[in-house]
Amino acid sequence: MTAFLKDIEIQQLAEQHGAPLLVLDCARLQQQYDDLQAALPGVEFFYAVKALPNDAVINTLKQLGAGFDIASSGEIDQVHRQQINPRRTIHTHPIKKDRDIRDALRFGCTTFVVDNIDELKKFRKYRHRVGLLLRVSFRSETAVVDLSRKFGCNPDEALQLIQRAQQMGIHVKGLSFHVGSQSSSADAHVHAIEQCMRIMLQSEVPLSTLDIGGGFPANYDGKTQDINDFCAPIREALSKIPADINIIAEPGRFLVAPAVMSISSVMGKAVRAGTTWYYLDDGVYGSYSGRIFDHATYPIRTLKTGETRSCVLAGPTCDSIDVIAEDIQLPELEIGDLVIGEMMGAYTAATATDFNSLARAKVLVLNEPGQDTLTPALQESLFPQPPELVPATLNTH
Ligand SMILES: Cc1ncc(COP(=O)(O)O)c(C=O)c1O
Incomplete structure (x- = not known):
């Protein structure tokens, strides 16, 4: 505690x-970051700014080499003020106004998340400037906050959406998911990783990135599994993924709680x-x-x-x-x-x-x-x- x-x-x-x-104790934040890194070696972290949009948090994580998951123009303004390299940011909101896309592009962020055909169409005019992650929905019964009800395409729609993007000349570079916040077991992560891998292997378009989202639990009750133990099945699932796939994550809660x-x-x-x-x-x-x-x-x-x-x-x-x-x-x-x-x-x-x-x-x-x-x-x-x-x-x- x-x-x-x-x-x-x-x-x-x-x-x-x-x-x-x-x-706010930035030393404790650093400890959390180190622990998560040790639990998920080889995974690149993009801090979900929404969890605690605080300048000192952003500055501390920047020093530690983290990237940033941003989801609004306000969050873009904040990371911009903190002189975050736009190349170290991803825009993860699956539903955006054209204005949001333009703000992110003006800042220099070029990775965006989509989960449906209407969202894909918004990127037609920006197709030479962006790489997209397709968010796939995996419902989780063990998460306190289920985020896959509101966002993500069905796994069986994914290949078709990737194909539609290709027809529009839009680069889909990978898949993402978020199994829900404060997960009590890693089962949903493991299932989602396996299903995403299946989609990636079937895709005719080469996909180079898998974004495993957030959901890593904070120990509110003193009984929550240690993060290294929690992540053990995730490490195991990720070990089966070809080495040339770039694995990233968007932790929020675990780092700052x-x-x-x-x-x-x-x-x-x-x-x-x-x-x-x-x-x-x-x-x-x-x-x-x-x-x-x-x-x-x-x-x-x-x-x-x-x-x-x-x-x-x-x-x-x-x-x-x-x-x-x-x-x-x-x-x-x-x-x-x-x-x-x-x-x-x-x-x-x-x-x-x-x-x-x-x-x-x-x-x-x-x-x-x-x-x-x-x-x-x-x-x-x-x-x-x-x-x-x-x-x-x-x-x-
Ligand atoms: C797209 C996205 N990424 C990351 C997060 C952070 O998740 P967590 O705080 O569970 O790590 C959230 C939380 O709402 C989210 O919506």
């Missing part, structure tokens, strides 16, 4: 910056029907938006110890849906006490809103590569005693 800050440091950050906060911690504070409390409700200054319209959109349950704790009781944690808006956790066991809290959400990097800040005109959580960044100066005030605050942790950089965004 995350715990990249000691409780005293959490307290000090909250005192210094106020709550709510999201604290454990790298962010939420710090919120209790702003009010009330006893309702015999249960204590704590009202926090962050909720499902803010950093905890993944409770709704991402179906995620985050490990939540406080800095207090002692006897615990079942209570409700609610967010700060006026809406009754704004409840983070019901029947959660916590010690008695007082107004001002801090509540910590772990594993809160993926699809959290990314989907937060401004509902009720409430400000979103401030993001603090630690250990960003190349940003190794620590302000004396912060150093004092983070390290009251002589520093014993790795130096951290703290930028407010």
Whole structure:
């Protein structure tokens, strides 16, 4: 689990910056990237920017040699600002406006994803400038978020679509899939890899790239398989693929989820029907938006110890849906006490809103590569005693 800050440091950050906060640890992000690379050797990663579109995340992953999966003109603007080489980007949204395609081409991104004939036709006029990946749908029962219902052609339509593209003079260079986010088993990946390989072998058009998407699970519950074990069947399936095929992936969640911690504070409390409700200054319209959109349950704790009781944690808006956790066991809290959400990097800040005109959580960044100066005030605050942790950089965004 995350715990990249000691409780005293959490307290000090909250005192210094106020709550709510999201604290991003780029060292933890780097660790996740290294672990995934070790689990999938030979696979080239394109970080799915949508998971956490944060400049420090992009900068850290750029330094590590990652490419970027972008899916909108806003994401293009962001990677452009971070001086990402367009050749290291792929545009993965299967459904685009002509404007989206033009924005990506103007930036210099030339790899796009399609999954149907109407989308293919949009590329006729750009055919000399692009290479396409055909996204194939593989439904997954073990993913928390099934992405193959909304996107991807049926496997048995793939060859025909590749042929139609060839007739239009459009270069399809490979296949892609996304078996769904937060997969609990690699079975769907393995099945999709095998089926894609079958299509690639049958295709008269030579296909040189296989994009195995995302879906690599974050350990929210402390029981999720270690990434190396999770990927073992995927490694095995990929080992059967001819060496000249370029294997790429689009991980989002696995890289960023454990790298962010939420710090919120209790702003009010009330006893309702015999249960204590704590009202926090962050909720499902803010950093905890993944409770709704991402179906995620985050490990939540406080800095207090002692006897615990079942209570409700609610967010700060006026809406009754704004409840983070019901029947959660916590010690008695007082107004001002801090509540910590772990594993809160993926699809959290990314989907937060401004509902009720409430400000979103401030993001603090630690250990960003190349940003190794620590302000004396912060150093004092983070390290009251002589520093014993790795130096951290703290930028407010
Ligand atoms: C096209 C595409 N690629 C990659 C991802 C990232 O997936 P994950 O966060 O499960 O790794 C997503 C998530 O929605 C996606 O839609």
